[in-house]
Amino acid sequence: MRKKTGHCTLCDEPVYEVRTTWPEGHPYAGEPRELGAAHEGTMKLGFALTGGSTVELTFCEPCSHEASGNLVKIWQRCLATQAYEIRNITKIGTKPRTKTEMFQLVSSNMKLAQQVPLGVLYQRKWVEIRSAMKTEIR
Numbered sequence: 001m002r003k004k005t006g007h008c009t010l011c012d013e014p015v016y017e018v019r020t021t022w023p024e025g026h027p028y029a030g031e032p033r034e035l036g037a038a039h040e041g042t043m044k045l046g047f048a049l050t051g052g053s054t055v056e057l058t059f060c061e062p063c064s065h066e067a068s069g070n071l072v073k074i075w076q077r078c079l080a081t082q083a084y085e086i087r088n089i090t091k092i093g094t095k096p097r098t099k100t101e102m103f104q105l106v107s108s109n110m111k112l113a114q115q116v117p118l119g120v121l122y123q124r125k126w127v128e129i130r131s132a133m134k135t136e137i138r
């Protein structure tokens with residue numbers, strides 16, 4: 001099963017305020033379209049991938065402690081998300097994707113499928129990231 005925008009990568013618990021949702025008939029009907037602030041306890045986890053790159057994913061607080069033991073499940077959910085987007089691509093947004101955009105998306109999915117996560121690199125509370133961002137802006 002794929003992960004959903006604005007939800008925990010592992011358990012589907014909402015981790016952000018939802019400002020608007022996608023309308024009926026859309027492939028993401030009822031799911032968040034526009035996100036507000038992160039909930040208290042929302043976590044960002046960085047993962048090291050076998051290809052040498054890193055990826056950052058969002059979790060609820062309880063699942064952030066379970067991530068290391070669920071690497072395969074987490075990755076399957078990420079790949080399923082991209083596969084869903086590829087299947088529904090012409091329906092998402094206001095205009096169909098070009099062949100080049102489609103090729104880039106499929107390539108990205110194949111690349112991700114080959115680079116499984118090795119482990120958790122770091123964990124940060126979303127609230128701390130936001131306050132760090134505010135400090136940099138000033």
Ligand SMILES: [Zn+2]
Pocket residue numbers: 008009010011012013059060061062063064
């Ligand atoms: Zn969770």
